[in-house]
Amino acid sequence: SERISEETGCWLVLMARHATGPPVIHFSSSRLRRDAKPDATDLVNRFSNLTSALLVAKRDEALQLAKKLDEVEAQKQAADAEISATRETLASQEAEIAAKDALIARYRAQYD
Numbered sequence: 001s002e003r004i005s006e007e008t009g010c011w012l013v014l015m016a017r018h019a020t021g022p023p024v025i026h027f028s029s030s031r032l033r034r035d036a037k038p039d040a041t042d043l044v045n046r047f048s049n050l051t052s053a054l055l056v057a058k059r060d061e062a063l064q065l066a067k068k069l070d071e072v073e074a075q076k077q078a079a080d081a082e083i084s085a086t087r088e089t090l091a092s093q094e095a096e097i098a099a100k101d102a103l104i105a106r107y108r109a110q111y112d
Contacts, residue, residue: 001027017051
């Protein structure tokens with residue numbers, strides 16, 4: 001990029017920052033620094049602020065999603081416990097009905 005800017009005499013600025021958050025890397029051509037150094041510096045600072053805000057937003061979103069996941073998992077555990085208790089109650093009631101059916105059958109056999 002430095003060679004291109006020197007050969008063409010253009011104003012050139014390149015800025016980058018990885019989404020994992022290392023510092024901003026940037027290049028400003030010598031012509032841009034010479035003709036508008038304060039503005040070039042401001043541009044780099046604004047890019048740094050923008051990408052910092054994006055990183056914070058990304059972390060906040062991940063945090064909110066993690067909290068929501070914890071809530072949903074807790075709700076699932078509560079629902080699973082309720083299902084288990086309901087199944088136990090059902091099994092108990094079915095056993096009680098079977099015992100009563102057997103008693104009824106025994107009484108019928110005695111009186112028939």
